[in-house]
Amino acid sequence: MASFLIKAENIDKIYSNESVETRAVQGVSFNLTEGEFVAIMGPSGSGKSTLMQILGFLDYPTEGRYLFRGKDTKNFSADELAKIRNEEVGFVFQTFNLLPRATVLENVELPLLYDTRKSNKEENTQKIKKALEEVGMVHRINHFSNQLSGGERQRVAIARALVNSPAVVFADEPTGNLDSKSGIQVMKILQDLNNEGKTIILVTHEGYTAQHAKRILQMVDGQIIKDESIAERRMADGEKELK
Amino acid sequence: MLQFLNPVKISYRNLMASKLRSLLTIVGIVIGVAAVIIIFAVGKSAQKLIVDQIQGVGSNLIAVMPGAAEDDGPPATIMGISITTLTYSDLKAIINSTGIPEIEAGAGYVDGTVGISQKDVNLNASLTGTTASYMDVENAALLSGRFFNIDEEKNLSRVVVLGNSIARDLFEKDDPVGGKIKIKDQNFTVIGVLEERSSGGFGVADQDGAVFIPLKTAQKLILGIEHLGYIRLKISNSEMSELVEAEVASILRQEHNIQDIANDDFTIRDQATTVETLNQITDVLRYFLLAVGSISLLVGGIGIMNIMLIVINQRMREIGLRKAIGARDTDIIIQFLIETVTISSIGGIVGIFTGVVVSFLVSMVAGAMGYTWSFIISPFSIITAVLISVAIGVIFGIYPAKKAAKISPMESLRYE
Numbered sequence: 001m002a003s004f005l006i007k008a009e010n011i012d013k014i015y016s017n018e019s020v021e022t023r024a025v026q027g028v029s030f031n032l033t034e035g036e037f038v039a040i041m042g043p044s045g046s047g048k049s050t051l052m053q054i055l056g057f058l059d060y061p062t063e064g065r066y067l068f069r070g071k072d073t074k075n076f077s078a079d080e081l082a083k084i085r086n087e088e089v090g091f092v093f094q095t096f097n098l099l100p101r102a103t104v105l106e107n108v109e110l111p112l113l114y115d116t117r118k119s120n121k122e123e124n125t126q127k128i129k130k131a132l133e134e135v136g137m138v139h140r141i142n143h144f145s146n147q148l149s150g151g152e153r154q155r156v157a158i159a160r161a162l163v164n165s166p167a168v169v170f171a172d173e174p175t176g177n178l179d180s181k182s183g184i185q186v187m188k189i190l191q192d193l194n195n196e197g198k199t200i201i202l203v204t205h206e207g208y209t210a211q212h213a214k215r216i217l218q219m220v221d222g223q224i225i226k227d228e229s230i231a232e233r234r235m236a237d238g239e240k241e242l243k
Numbered sequence: 244m245l246q247f248l249n250p251v252k253i254s255y256r257n258l259m260a261s262k263l264r265s266l267l268t269i270v271g272i273v274i275g276v277a278a279v280i281i282i283f284a285v286g287k288s289a290q291k292l293i294v295d296q297i298q299g300v301g302s303n304l305i306a307v308m309p310g311a312a313e314d315d316g317p318p319a320t321i322m323g324i325s326i327t328t329l330t331y332s333d334l335k336a337i338i339n340s341t342g343i344p345e346i347e348a349g350a351g352y353v354d355g356t357v358g359i360s361q362k363d364v365n366l367n368a369s370l371t372g373t374t375a376s377y378m379d380v381e382n383a384a385l386l387s388g389r390f391f392n393i394d395e396e397k398n399l400s401r402v403v404v405l406g407n408s409i410a411r412d413l414f415e416k417d418d419p420v421g422g423k424i425k426i427k428d429q430n431f432t433v434i435g436v437l438e439e440r441s442s443g444g445f446g447v448a449d450q451d452g453a454v455f456i457p458l459k460t461a462q463k464l465i466l467g468i469e470h471l472g473y474i475r476l477k478i479s480n481s482e483m484s485e486l487v488e489a490e491v492a493s494i495l496r497q498e499h500n501i502q503d504i505a506n507d508d509f510t511i512r513d514q515a516t517t518v519e520t521l522n523q524i525t526d527v528l529r530y531f532l533l534a535v536g537s538i539s540l541l542v543g544g545i546g547i548m549n550i551m552l553i554v555i556n557q558r559m560r561e562i563g564l565r566k567a568i569g570a571r572d573t574d575i576i577i578q579f580l581i582e583t584v585t586i587s588s589i590g591g592i593v594g595i596f597t598g599v600v601v602s603f604l605v606s607m608v609a610g611a612m613g614y615t616w617s618f619i620i621s622p623f624s625i626i627t628a629v630l631i632s633v634a635i636g637v638i639f640g641i642y643p644a645k646k647a648a649k650i651s652p653m654e655s656l657r658y659e
Contacts, residue, residue, distance in 0.1 A: 058567060058653045079571050086569020093656065097564040101256040114569040160568070 005069060005167060005199060006032040006055060012063035013050050013222075024050040025061070026222040032201075034167065037194040039202040039210035042219035049172060051219070052203045056089050056170045057081045069167075086114050090161025094173035096153040098145040104156050105141045108132060111164045131159040135189055151182025158189055168199045175209055187212045254582035257554075265586065268550045272590025272635065273597060275540030276628045280598025282536050283624035285605050286529035288617050293525065294518050295615065303481040304380070305488060306517070307333075307474040307495070308510045327470035328499065328508040331458065334374070334474050336498050343490045345483045349476040350380040351458055355466050359454060361413040361424045368409050369453045370426065372461020380477045383450065386410075388420035388435030396457040399464065403431040407439040408451040424454075427465050431456065484513040540631060543590065544639040547583055551643035555579070555650075562647050563655030572648040579647050583640025584633055591632025595625055 013025040025047045032038060040048045053059040054066060057073065066073045068084070076084070090111075098107045108128045112119070119127075132138045135155035145153060154174060161169050171190060175183035191212055194200050202213055210216050211230065218226035258265040309329035334351040337343070353372040358365065375393045377383065391402050403424060410419045410433075419433045440450050462468050478487050488511045495501075495509050555562070562575060570578075599620055609616035 053653050056567075058656075059651075082566070082569050082571040085567060091567050093564075095560075097560055097656070099253070099561060099564075101260055102253060106253075110565070111568040114565075114571070114574055164569075 003033075003070065004031040004067070005034045005036075007067040007070075008055070008064070009067070010064040011051070011054060011061045011066060013047070013054060013059070014062045023222050025054070028064070028222075028224055030217060030224060030227060032199070034199050035194070035197050037191070037200045037202070037212075037214045039204060039213035039216045040219060041204055041207070041210040041216050043205055046219040047222035048203050048205075048219050050222075052170055052172055052201065055201065056091060056168075057085050082114070083116065086111055087117070087164060088167045090164070090166040090169040092154070092157050092161050092169065092171040092174045094176040096150075096157045096177070098153055098156060098160075100144075100146045102145060103141070104132070104137060104143055104145060104148070107145055107156055108160045108163050110160060115164060127163050127165075128159075131163040132156075134162055134193065135159045149182070150178050151185055154178060154182065154186050155189065158186070158193075162193070162198075168201060169193065170201050170203070172203045173205070174202070175204075175206070183209070250578045250581045251585065254578075254585050257582065258585065264550065268546050268586055269590040269593065271543030271546040272540070272587050272632055273543075273594040275536060275543045275635075276591050276594025276632055277598040277601065278536035278539055279533065279628055279631065280595055280620070280624055281601050281605075282529060282532045283627075284598070284602035284618070284620050286525065286532065287619045287621065288602075288606060288609075290522065290525040290529070291617055291619065292614055293521055297514060297518055297521070303478050303484070304514045305476045305478060305484060305491070306512045306514075307337075307476070307491060308512070309470070309473070309508065311507050311510060326508070327468070329471040329474065330469065331471060333495060333498050334471065336494050337474070337476065337491055340490070340494055342494075343487055345478045345480060345487050347477045347479050348376045348379040349474060350374045350376045351471045351474050353458065353461050353466055353468065353470075353472045355461070357427050357465060359409075359413070359424055359426050361422065364413050366409075366412060369449070370461065370465065371453050371455050372458045372466070373455055374458050377455065380475050381450075383440070384438040386436045386438045387418065388433070390435055390455075391457050396459060399460050400457055401429060401431045401460060401464075402434045402457065404435040404437060404455040405433055406437055406449070406451040406453045406455070409454060410436045426454065426456070429464060481513070481515065484515065488513065540635060544587075544635040547586055547635065548639040548643060550586075551579065551583055551640060552646070554582075555643055555647045559650065559655040562650050563652045563657075566650075566652035567656065575648040576641075576644040579644035580637060580640045583644070584636030587632045587636030587639075588629075591629055594632065595628050598628070 008031075009029050011025055011028045012023065015022045015024055028047075028051060040051060042048045050059070054061050057068075057076075060074075068088070073081075073084075099110070102110075105128060108131055109124065112124045112127065129138060129141075132141060135158050137152065137155050137159060140148065140152060140156075145156060148156065154177075158169075158171075158174075161171075169190070174186050174190070178186060187209060190200055190202065194214070200213070202210070204210050213230065215227070215229045216233070217224050218228075307329065309326040331351055334349055338346065338349045340346075351374050355370050355372075356367055357370045359368050359370075360366075375391055375396045378385070378390045385404075386407065388404070390404050391400065394400075395402050403426065405413065405419055413419065413424060414422060419436055422433045424431055424433060437450060437455075456465070458471075476487070476491070478484060491511055492507070492509075496504075496507070499508060501507060565575060565578070602620060603618055606616045606618035
């Protein structure tokens with residue numbers, strides 16, 4: 001049996017308040033191996049962001065099992081989840097979420113501050129520089145984040161997600177707030193990272209953006225209705241054209 | 244180290260980003276801390292001033308006052324009630340008693356306020372009728388002339404000794420000795436002027452502003468009374484004061500035909516007890532003022548809490564982000580506590596500085612007004628102020644910080 005990085009089994013997520021019960025995710029199962037580039041695609045309200053939050057350890061599933069590196073995450077304490085988020089996961093958000101009154105360096109440094117593994121200042125500086133090199137932002141290292149353009153901010157956010165060398169990078173609508181040129185740049189960076197072996201999970205509602213991934217999970221009403229690789233799809237599209 | 248330095252740096256930038264708001268929050272703490280420092284310093288200095296003045300008269304004095312005192316409370320005469328049970332013969336009985344060799348001297352006193360005139364100068368001044376032994380008992384000194392003697396004391400002589408400042412008020416630059424003044428329209432001859440003494444101490448009118456005439460003259464010609472206001476005894480050894488007090492009490496009981504101690508119509512106090520009582524009174528006052536100061540600190544603390552709760556709402560996304568990248572609840576709590584402690588500590592430091600400066604100004608003003616005012620800043624009050632301001636940061640920061648830590652990263656990242 002192949003060892004999966006992520007194994008989701010029948011995951012449900014139910015939000016309930018006094019009167020209404022919302023099933024954001026229903027019976028989702030899928031596996032993911034290291035080095036994949038998966039796009040979770042669907043219209044708004046399809047549950048794709050909720051699924052990403054569960055997979056990214058920001059939320060617990062209501063039902064079902066979520067195994068990460070073969071371990072059931074159900075019984076992880078809040079501190080253990082924080083440790084996993086710090087060491088194994090990197091997030092890129094639609095709204096960048098950089099600290100406005102901190103420099104590029106300080107923003108990228110942030111995950112290192114919460115890293116409980118031992119490292120010295122020099123190692124940290126090396127990590128920060130390496131992450132910024134990946135996104136081509138070393139030249140802006142001492143600028144404040146509010147002095148950057150949207151595209152630059154998102155690149156810094158990607159560097160922040162990379163600095164602790166996580167197993168997976170989650171990107172939630174990373175191009176949603178960007179102009180098309182910057183969007184293309186950001187997607188190119190994600191693709192390059194994947195080509196270097198980094199696992200990437202992209203959440204998007206745009207078909208075009210999803211095309212950058214190698215595998216697409218199509219979600220509607222909290223369920224995965226289609227799980228196909230881009231290669232398969234291209235082949236199918238080719239067949240259609242031939243007909 | 245990095246984990247602490249970065250939040251300090253970031254909280255500093257956050258403070259600078261909303262300067263007015265930070266300033267107002269800090270001012271709340273500044274006022275509270277400064278109030279505590281000032282109350283400590285000014286209170287201590289005032290206490291020292293009063294105690295020094297009493298001890299300046301001599302620590303080996305025993306006062307006998309008419310009227311009974313309730314336990315440790317003040318005797319009725321201090322409240323302005325006139326009691327006539329103490330007389331000149333009581334004083335004589337005490338002085339002439341062979342049983343108390345420790346008594347070196349004793350003086351009787353009557354006080355009043357009278358109109359005094361010299362040529363065109365008219366004023367009201369306090370008058371003390373006393374015995375010739377006054378100089379010895381009170382450790383007083385003469386600037387010029389002499390004090391009245393026992394003969395003058397007994398003969399209803401119309402002689403007067405002037406306090407230092409009233410001598411100047413009446414005679415300006417002229418030599419008062421040999422001059423004439425009118426007290427209650429009766430002619431008196433000035434025979435001496437006392438040396439300056441800033442105050443006669445507790446229970447005695449300000450010596451510099453008073454005129455002194457023989458006891459009987461005061462009783463018969465000026466005040467029209469028979470009794471004594473109080474008696475003061477100078478003893479050779481202040482450690483013997485309790486024994487002397489007991490002896491004096493037994494003499495007075497004999498004189499007044501008192502069988503039961505409960506019926507005592509006099510009160511005996513030594514200087515040490517008076518100092519202690521005064522210290523107690525001023526301490527109570529100081530603690531009361533301190534309580535008032537603490538209220539302003541409390542209000543300042545509530546101000547911090549209020550601002551932090553607003554700040555947390557404003558920085559919801561930041562909190563969510565920090566949690567998303569691996570901050571534990573304790574990391575978030577520490578982050579916000581560092582911010583509140585930074586605010587309260589800045590307030591504390593500025594407050595200490597303000598308090599010290601104001602206390603110093605008070606001492607300058609008091610000095611300029613002629614008081615021997617010492618500028619006292621106790622290290623204790625500084626340490627207390629520092630600890631209090633840090634504690635306020637922690638106490639009023641912990642609730643908002645915990646609230647921030649409880650925010651779910653998912654919800655806060657969604658927060659608009």
